[in-house]
Amino acid sequence: MTVLASSLAQAEGTYKLGEINSYKAQPAFLEPYKKGMELAVEQVNAAGGVGGKKLQLITRDDNGTPGDAVRAAEELIAREKIDVLMGSFLSHVGLALTDYAQQKKRFFLAAEPLTDKIVWEQGNRYTFRLRPSTYMQVAMLVPEAARMNKKRWAIVYPNYEYGQSAVATFKKLMTAAQPGVEFVAEQATPLGKVDAGSVVQALQDAKPDAIFNVLFAADLAKFVREGNTRGLFDGRGVVSLLSGEPEYLDTLKTETPTGWVVTGYPWYAIKTPEHQAFLDAYQKRFKDYPRAGSVVGYNAVLSVAAGLRRAGSADTEKLIAAFRGLEVATPFGPITYRVQDHQSTMGAYVGKTAQQQGKGVMVDFQYMDGARFQPSDAEVAKLRPATAQ
Known part of the structure; x- marks a missing residue:
C-alpha cells in the first residue's frame, strides 16, 4: 500500500517549466510565443500529461539583459523549485543562460536565441537549442542571394551578437558561393x-x-520607411533575415517592400495536415492567427514534454541523454535534436515579400528543412569544445 500511495502521489504531481524571456522588450514576438507555449501545455495536460504528471508553466521577464536573466534563473530554481529551465530570445541573453546552465549543471532549452555560439563555440552538454540558428537561416538565403548575381553588397545589422554572427556567416558563405563578391558598405x-x-x-x-x-x-520598420522614402531599394536586390515573419510584416502593412528574399512564416498558406491542426487549435483558443513566435513557443513545450517522456524524469543527466537524438512532431513536421551539437533541425520558410490587400505577405515560398543547412560534422567538431559532449 505504501508503494502504491507513493506512486499515486508522484503521478498526481507536476513538472514545473521555468521560462525566462524578454517579454517587455520584444512583445511582437514574445506575446505570441507565450500563447504558443500555453496552447501546448493545455494540449499535453488534456492528453494526460507526461507520465501522469501535468506541466506547469512559470514565466519570468529578463528585461532584455543577461544579469536579470541569470537572477531570474536563480529565483526560479531556488524559490519555485522548477524542473526544467527554458527560454530566452536575445542572443546575448541566451548566451548568459547557456553559461549559467553549465555552471549550475542544469538542463537548459534555448528556445529562440539565434547565435551559433550557443551550440558551437560556447556550447555545453547542458544546453540544447530549438530555433534554426543564424548559420542555418543565412545558409537558407545564400543560394537565392547568389542567384541574383550581384557583385557589390551593402550590409546593415544590429550591433550585438546576433547581428555580428549573421554578417560573418553571410560573408563567408557568399564568398564561397560567388567568388569575387564585394562588400562595399x-x-x-x-x-x-x-x-x-x-x-x-x-x-x-x-x-x-x-x-x-x-x-x-x-x-x-524605421529602415524600410526611410529606405522607401529615399528610393534605396529601387532596382536593388535585398536579402533580409527574419523579415517574412508576420511579427514584422504586420507592422509594415502597405510599406512592405516587394521582392525581398526573406526567411519567415507564411501561416496563411501552409497546407500540411500538421500545420492545419495547429492553426485550427490556435485560432480556436486565441481568436487570432499565429506568428512565428507562436510556433517556436509551441514547439519548445512539445520538445520538453517529449524529452521528459523519454527520460522518465526531470533529472538533468537523464534529460541530456533523452534530448540527444530526440525526435519531436511539430507543425512544421518532425524535427530532431542533433547529437553532435544539440541543435534541432527545425527549419524555416524562404520566399519573397509582397503586398496583398494592404498587408505584407510571403509569396513563392518553400520550407527549408533545417537538417539540410548545417556544416559538416568535422566542422562542428572543430567549433564545439570537447567538454561539451
Whole structure:
C-alpha cells in the first residue's frame, strides 16, 4: 500500500517549466510565443500529461539583459523549485543562460536565441537549442542571394551578437558561393536605436548592387520607411533575415517592400495536415492567427514534454541523454535534436515579400528543412569544445 500511495502521489504531481524571456522588450514576438507555449501545455495536460504528471508553466521577464536573466534563473530554481529551465530570445541573453546552465549543471532549452555560439563555440552538454540558428537561416538565403548575381553588397545589422554572427556567416558563405563578391558598405546600428536616415544615406552613397539586412522589429520598420522614402531599394536586390515573419510584416502593412528574399512564416498558406491542426487549435483558443513566435513557443513545450517522456524524469543527466537524438512532431513536421551539437533541425520558410490587400505577405515560398543547412560534422567538431559532449 505504501508503494502504491507513493506512486499515486508522484503521478498526481507536476513538472514545473521555468521560462525566462524578454517579454517587455520584444512583445511582437514574445506575446505570441507565450500563447504558443500555453496552447501546448493545455494540449499535453488534456492528453494526460507526461507520465501522469501535468506541466506547469512559470514565466519570468529578463528585461532584455543577461544579469536579470541569470537572477531570474536563480529565483526560479531556488524559490519555485522548477524542473526544467527554458527560454530566452536575445542572443546575448541566451548566451548568459547557456553559461549559467553549465555552471549550475542544469538542463537548459534555448528556445529562440539565434547565435551559433550557443551550440558551437560556447556550447555545453547542458544546453540544447530549438530555433534554426543564424548559420542555418543565412545558409537558407545564400543560394537565392547568389542567384541574383550581384557583385557589390551593402550590409546593415544590429550591433550585438546576433547581428555580428549573421554578417560573418553571410560573408563567408557568399564568398564561397560567388567568388569575387564585394562588400562595399557596412552599417552596424545600436539595437533598438537605429538612426534610419543616416544609415540609408550611407548605404546609398556606397552605390551597392544589393543589400543584406539583419535589422528586425522596430528597427526594421524605421529602415524600410526611410529606405522607401529615399528610393534605396529601387532596382536593388535585398536579402533580409527574419523579415517574412508576420511579427514584422504586420507592422509594415502597405510599406512592405516587394521582392525581398526573406526567411519567415507564411501561416496563411501552409497546407500540411500538421500545420492545419495547429492553426485550427490556435485560432480556436486565441481568436487570432499565429506568428512565428507562436510556433517556436509551441514547439519548445512539445520538445520538453517529449524529452521528459523519454527520460522518465526531470533529472538533468537523464534529460541530456533523452534530448540527444530526440525526435519531436511539430507543425512544421518532425524535427530532431542533433547529437553532435544539440541543435534541432527545425527549419524555416524562404520566399519573397509582397503586398496583398494592404498587408505584407510571403509569396513563392518553400520550407527549408533545417537538417539540410548545417556544416559538416568535422566542422562542428572543430567549433564545439570537447567538454561539451
